[in-house]
Every structure is written in C-alpha cells, then in structure tokens.
Amino acid sequence: MRASSHRLNRRDFTKATLLAGAAVASGAVAAISETPRRIRTGVIGCGSVSNSYLPVLTQCPYVAVVSVCDIRPERARKQAEKFHVAHHYPHLNAMLAGEPFEFLINLTDMQEHEHLNRQALAAGKHVWSEKPIANSLAAGQQLLRTAKAKQRRLWGAPITVQSPQFAFMARTLAQGALGRVAAAHADYGHEGPNWSSFFYEKGGGSMPDLGVYNLTTLTGLLGPAKHVAAMVSIVTPEREITEKGKIKVTEEDNAMVLLDHGRGVISHVQSGFNYFNPHGHEGSGEQRHTVTIVGSRGFLGLVGYDWAPQGVDLATQQQPQMARQATDARGYIWQQGAALAAECLATGRELLVTPEQALHVLEIITAARQSQATGRRVTLRSTFKWPILS
C-alpha cells in the first residue's frame, strides 16, 4: 500500500484523534468505532474500591453508569451524588427491578461475590466481578456455564495480564531469551486494610486479596499450575476495624505458595497482611522487583507492583548488564478492568483477562488452604488458554 493512501484529511484526523483520546482513557488501542455504544451499567458495592472504579467508568466512552447499589444505602446515595448517577438502590433485587441495565460491576465484600454474580447472570446481565468471582472452583465453573448458556459474559479482576510490562515479559519468555526457565518469585503485602472485617473472615485472607495479583501474573507468564504446596498462617489473631472495633481473624493473613508449572518450572508467591510497607496502598513508590523470573541464560525483574508496574529489568547472557525496558504504561491502570470489559461488550475487542484464568487462580488459593490443612501437595484440575500474548 502506498504511503499516500494512509494519509488522513484534516477532518478525519481530528475525528480520529478525538476518538483515540477517548479510547486511550479507557485503555483501548484498537477497534475504535465512530459513535461508541454505551453499555448501560450498574455498580454494586459503594465502598473503598468504588472510588477507584467510578472515576474511570464515568469517563469511559463505552459506559453509561445508570445505577449504583449498596446495602448501606447512604453509601449508594453518596456515590450517586458524587458521580452523577441517576439511580441508587439498597439491594440487588431492587436494582434488578429498577432502571434497566445490561452490565453489573460487583465491588462488594469478597464473600458476597458468588451469590450476587449468580443472581445477576440468572437475570441475564453481563458481570465484571472484583476478586474472587466465586468462593470455590466448582461454584465459579457453574457461574461460567450459566453465563455461556445465557450468552452473557463473565470476567473477574485482577487485570495484571493487560499491562505492557506483562506483555514485554511474556514476549521475552516466548522468544526464549531466558534459556531454560527454572524459577520465579513474587510477593505482595502491606499492613492490612482497617476499614472492613471481611478481609479477615472465612473466604477472605491475604491470598484472594493480595496474592491473587502475583498468582495471575505468574500463571500468566509461566503457564497454568499443575500442583500446589503451601503453608499459610494467622500472625495477628485480633484486629481493630473502623466502626466495628476488635474482630477475630479467622482466615490466613500470611501465605507462602509453591507452584509447579510443569516442564520443571517452579514458582513461589508470598502474600500477607503483616508486611511493613512504606508505600502503603499506593503503587507508585515501590521500586523493588516484586516479580522475578530466572532461567539458564537470563533474568527478568518487574519493577514495582504487578498491578502498577513501572518497567522491566532484563539481563541475558548476550547483555548481562541489566537494562530497563517497557517503562511506558501506555494508558494501563489497574482500575480499568470493568471499563475494558464494557469496551469489549460495545466493540467486540477482546481482553487478555479470562474467567478461566481467574478460576484457575481461585483453585490455587483453595488448594493452598487444603495443602496447609493436610500437609500435602494438591493436584489442580483447572487450566486456561496459554500463552497469553498480545
């Protein structure tokens, strides 16, 4: 094709630039349609993380947030006012019976996701769920079967596989630059949330809240795990929670998980709610390698957290001096998963995130608990399409 046929006239260029700008805001890099269809969206759960999601959703050209919902109705009302959402409801039944919508974004307590996702899918809604999608692999697989039977989509956070740094690492591994891949390590922890008790109750814990990011990244880079061996513990048996006072911690707040990915590759993920962390919940200050992968001829180190990565350091036999790569975020932010899902519904542009991988990670977490309880390694049943290359 000749270069001149690529040229845009001034009007087309302005239109393309405006649309590209809007698409970048939602993380899109392709499949820009002229008048994006806005997906009528309801958000359930108006707590802490809704303050990260709603600014992205209300700016996304593929989303119309028509309702918000929380069993603490004052929270739903406040978020509706703050983000100019027309309708707010005190529970899912009222939301489903109220203003029509097609896409539910579930930002409630971890233990609430499964039954709310089930009810929304049964009512014919597409669902984006914060982690975990369900409380067990079997329940999650049933949700996925319901979604498929009803021709609806189901996705779950986190979206670490969507970052350009993940893409660089996946490409580098696929090219064989590390030689024979042997081992990987990832860690994520902080002092633990103090605003809600569900993080420390059955079905909560540091693995589904924090370890889930690393487990998604490492299974995404090294492939589905075949076996899990783990030790988990409770370091702080009582916690002080805002508005609630002292609570008992009944789910792990400290976890060490070993994964066998096959082909001899072994990785390790550690997470916990008792980690001194000078960077708190802000990702931008962390400069450590929180994910490292080593092979017979090379090393990869992800700079910062995998949910807010800042670059990748690569050293190989040919270039042993560590060199920093992939420092451009290219619009990626961890909060944009539901907006990307809405874009997929509107344009057909597929995500790298899949419910099959989210369910595999869920199985790893439940297997880690089983390994702790039995003292044995646990063989996994689930898998997902791999490699994940963009």
Ligand SMILES: NC(=O)c1ccc[n+]([C@@H]2O[C@H](COP(=O)([O-])OP(=O)(O)OC[C@H]3O[C@@H](n4cnc5c(N)ncnc54)[C@H](O)[C@@H]3O)[C@@H](O)[C@H]2O)c1
């Ligand atoms: N807070 C963060 O920075 C953060 C970041 C990433 C992911 N997440 C994930 O987001 C989810 C929510 O975490 P959070 O920190 O926002 O918790 P939160 O306690 O601040 O908010 C949860 C909200 O859900 C509401 N809720 C609970 N059950 C409900 C139900 N059945 N129907 C309607 N509303 C219900 C609660 O009243 C509360 O307002 C969790 O899965 C967490 O792992 C949180």
